[in-house]
Amino acid sequence: MTKDKKGMSASRRQFLTGAAAVGAGAVAGTVARAAGPDPLITEVQDWANGLGHGVDEVPYGLPIEFEGDVIRRNVPWLTADPISSINFTPIHALDGTITPQGCAFERHHSGAITLKKDDYRLMINGLVDQPLVFTYADLERFPRENHVYFCECAANTGMEWAGAQLNGAQFTHGMIHNMEYTGVPLRTLLNEAGLGAAGDFTDKWVYVEGADASSNGRSIPMEKALDDVLVAFKANGEALRREHGYPVRLVVPGWEGNMWVKWLRRIEVTDHAVESREETSKYTDTLEDGTSRKWTWIMDAKSVVTSPSPQAPITHGHGPLVITGLAWSGRGAITGVDVSIDGGKTWTQARLAKPGEKMALTRFYLDTEWNGEDMLVQSRARDDSGYVQPTKAQLRETRGLNSIYHNNCIQTWHVKTNGEAENVEVS
Amino acid sequence: MTKDKKGMSASRRQFLTGAAAVGAGAVAGTVARAAGPDPLITEVQDWANGLGHGVDEVPYGLPIEFEGDVIRRNVPWLTADPISSINFTPIHALDGTITPQGCAFERHHSGAITLKKDDYRLMINGLVDQPLVFTYADLERFPRENHVYFCECAANTGMEWAGAQLNGAQFTHGMIHNMEYTGVPLRTLLNEAGLGAAGDFTDKWVYVEGADASSNGRSIPMEKALDDVLVAFKANGEALRREHGYPVRLVVPGWEGNMWVKWLRRIEVTDHAVESREETSKYTDTLEDGTSRKWTWIMDAKSVVTSPSPQAPITHGHGPLVITGLAWSGRGAITGVDVSIDGGKTWTQARLAKPGEKMALTRFYLDTEWNGEDMLVQSRARDDSGYVQPTKAQLRETRGLNSIYHNNCIQTWHVKTNGEAENVEVS
Incomplete structure (x- = not known):
């Protein structure tokens, strides 16, 4: 009875707990179903066996050493x-x-x-x-x-x-x-x-x-x-x-x-x-x-899928997948974001984490399933002025190819069958 | 004509730009009125004379060296x-x-x-x-x-x-x-x-x-x-x-x-x-x-003035003063904060930076003038359940003196004539 409350489809539920054909893509295996006992659960670990770091060590803290990829990078x-x-x-x-x-x-x-x-x-x-x-x-x-x-x-x-x-x-x-x-x-x-x-x-x-x-x-x-x-x-x-x-x-x-x-x-x-x-x-x-x-001060509505993306590939195989990204508009608040996985042929409305706020980033999510096939992932933002984020072709049509600035076109990531992603253009 | 738009009182305006009796407390002096030319304005400074730090120096940044007081501290x-x-x-x-x-x-x-x-x-x-x-x-x-x-x-x-x-x-x-x-x-x-x-x-x-x-x-x-x-x-x-x-x-x-x-x-x-x-x-x-x-899980409505306070004294003399602090409630959203400078005898409604949000900090400001006299500064929060932050005396009346936890009483800072502040109790 609790299943309906979380709004999960029958197929999703089946995937998650089905007894058969559960491979690397499983969201969660039952304890009983595990190939063998997992020592990370059944054994007392080193970190539970003594004292950790005291509060005097870091008067002003930095990220933990394992997050070394979350840094500013230069080109x-x-x-x-x-x-x-x-x-x-x-x-x-x-x-x-x-x-x-x-x-x-x-x-x-x-x-x-x-x-x-x-x-x-x-x-x-x-x-x-x-x-x-x-x-x-x-x-x-x-x-x-x-x-x-x-x-x-x-x-x-x-x-x-x-x-x-x-x-x-x-x-x-x-x-x-x-x-x-x-x-x-x-x-x-x-x-x-x-x-x-x-x-x-x-x-x-x-x-x-x-x-x-x-x-x-x-x-x-x-x-x-x-x-x-x-x-x-x-x-x-x-x-x-x-x-x-x-x-x-x-x-x-x-x-x-x-x-x-x-x-x-x-x-x-x-x-x-x-x-x-x-x-x-x-x-x-x-x-x-x-x-x-000139005087093109306002940053028009724009969005990008941040995961999956070339630096954030899918590593867990097929099944439940969270597609997420950011949207923003210099003209006001984001009112909606659509996501496509077929290069813009069809679109699904993403879920906004919160209602859009004026001139601030909006986080969007599409909670979906990946069948393991190639995807051309795109996002398309709309703002409360009625503006809709254009394709790169539409932008080039009016602006040509000589620009450096103010490119707010729809971005495409090609997600391959192995989960890796690449920056591509679609016509 | 622009004066009304900023909602500043006549006395405040007079204080800020009046030609007479402008001492250490002035918010802003006119350039012409300065005792002598300020080399920080009139001369080219070292930092405008060459290159600063490049972007490759700090892939993950820390606060600048001058902010050494903004750290976690232990007792x-x-x-x-x-x-x-x-x-x-x-x-x-x-x-x-x-x-x-x-x-x-x-x-x-x-x-x-x-x-x-x-x-x-x-x-x-x-x-x-x-x-x-x-x-x-x-x-x-x-x-x-x-x-x-x-x-x-x-x-x-x-x-x-x-x-x-x-x-x-x-x-x-x-x-x-x-x-x-x-x-x-x-x-x-x-x-x-x-x-x-x-x-x-x-x-x-x-x-x-x-x-x-x-x-x-x-x-x-x-x-x-x-x-x-x-x-x-x-x-x-x-x-x-x-x-x-x-x-x-x-x-x-x-x-x-x-x-x-x-x-x-x-x-x-x-x-x-x-x-x-x-x-x-x-x-x-x-x-x-x-x-x-037991089971006193919810953190009741509470607030504190963060400036002025013992670690954030008034250093600029009398005149315009921003009193600011934080308010919060585990029962919902903050609906208002009152500030007193006379130890709770009289109260003025503070300005909330934004409408209170459920179970999140709310910043409040009281934009006022300090006449240089002693103050007993307090703040008092209200939440959308109708709860009003109690005095320490009220809290002790029902809870005695044996507690360690869940002290959400009104805090008092004694701000002295020299601008320094101290933690005190008022009866």
Whole structure:
């Protein structure tokens, strides 16, 4: 009678406990059915025979030694910078939605700088009533907000414009992380300086820059600056890590990661966009005819299956299989994700772990059975603006092949009969 | 005109930008008003003059060196165990709600053991249709859920029964953490084994134990086991750390941390509570008359101001002050938190960073002004069951002075004129 409650199909139940033909693919064998007694159950083990580690050993802990694959990884040939400047979140090995800071991807333009709180200054100048300089301690005295947001580099999935290139979800989609930020709304600080000098400020801009050598300056329309942008000093409860902009970074929800300026040092209110290097020669999308799209700030709806995937093959044989992945949209909340195992011919609605939240990662699951045959696994996200994640063909049709940035196409993994997976394209 | 939008009082505005009497307490001085040019703004700094750290340096990152105070701490005299067995989350230095695993408190009964996924087994036996043994890989094949829950040790705040003893929120209230868990509902696994053999299972129990030497066995009523208990393998997206039960721990939302068995090895369906050491001589509440309350599993509504507090004094002088803290309830969601600065004579409703979520930490803020006088700072939580956090006097009235566990009284910090704070009691 309890079987119906878990919503498991008859065939699934049969697979799980059937007496016959239970091989490596069994979810659970009965104790009695085991080939022989399992000493890991029947014998007292070493770890139950004495004391383990005391609490004084790790005042600040790291992952256990067996999780050595759950690290940020670099693709050395990807950038020509004198020091490596991009790495990728190991999304193939994570679940849930929160990204620990320790393995959240990094992108620097001149390396991660070391800046003490005491040395930190934030200047607001330009078209304001009173230019202001804030210390770190000053910032802590303004009303704070907490929000979970994803941060995605505009170049995430960028190498895939040219074809299926990087063999792993970490490399194709790992320039994303999702954290709970604590900070002061930028509008609070702008209002502190006073926007009277800006006149009708609705058509004005802010130009934001960091304290590192690159300065990484970007122009942000005032409407966004006054909406949901945060001057953040904590992520997942604790201080930002050095590589995430310690002590203060900008959080620009739903917009490309390059605008989330780290080691934030200056905010200038201007009557025009600066058209900096980072918004002209970089972070624009060159189209088929040689012209470029600019101001493509918003990260459109996107998703990827994280398991199975090239770095997370199926190792347990056929039978019950959890297909899982992440979906997100810079325009709002994810409303649904569909999963295909036949390269987009047919789709099944996945289960969202929670209702989608605005500009935050959503975890999806498809609890299914694998019959051991080849699969072409895809996911397709929908958001509350009505937008549906496009295929790569659809994207190329309007955007050509010259782009690097803003590739939000449907990704395909070819899962082979042996459970291994590979990055492929389907026509 | 922008002043009204930020909801700041006239006096606050005057304080922030007034030309007169601006001392150490100023939130922000104008650039022009600075005593002299600030070289941190006017001069090019070393960190803007070259390359910072490359991405290959830290495949898995740690906090920056300046955050050395944000670590778990032990109170050596607290337990008589051969190895230290309790430490505390640095809640005084955190914000938001998520606790990073690296600084989330630990409580072990025989130390944190090292158990590989390949060596992991979970047995379900007792009154089930078919005893089962699950490997780690088996667990990954069942439908998963994601939930953020707090875990609080029953002994959190336990030393405060006898008076104001430990001088810091980390020590009085730091046996709590709050993470996003990914796991399989326990009911799924129980149904897999089949509860037919348990007859009317509504009055049955499960007895859960860990693989460490202590085994730390606890009895859980079947109603709870079939409700929201998770067999969890990830926290905040990544694998559980060793000290949090790698590879698998039980998550028992809202109930005392001792029941969240780590290194989970066995679940037995029984027709009676086992009355183990951990639920008789320990984790029961001895009353004034010498009898003991038992089965006090649920952690009642509670809150604490984390800043200002003894480890987080006010260092910026008078003027704008953010009072912040955490609230939680094992019975459901926090609906409100009141803050007092006069030892409970008058109360002001705090701002919740987000609507309370069931059995998860809620961050609250009171954005106020400090006039530089002594304060007796308190917080008082309310939950959606209508329960209101009691004073210490109220708690002692019904529970006496013999208890160690389940102290959820209102905490008082005495903030002195110099900004330093101390743990005190008010009558």
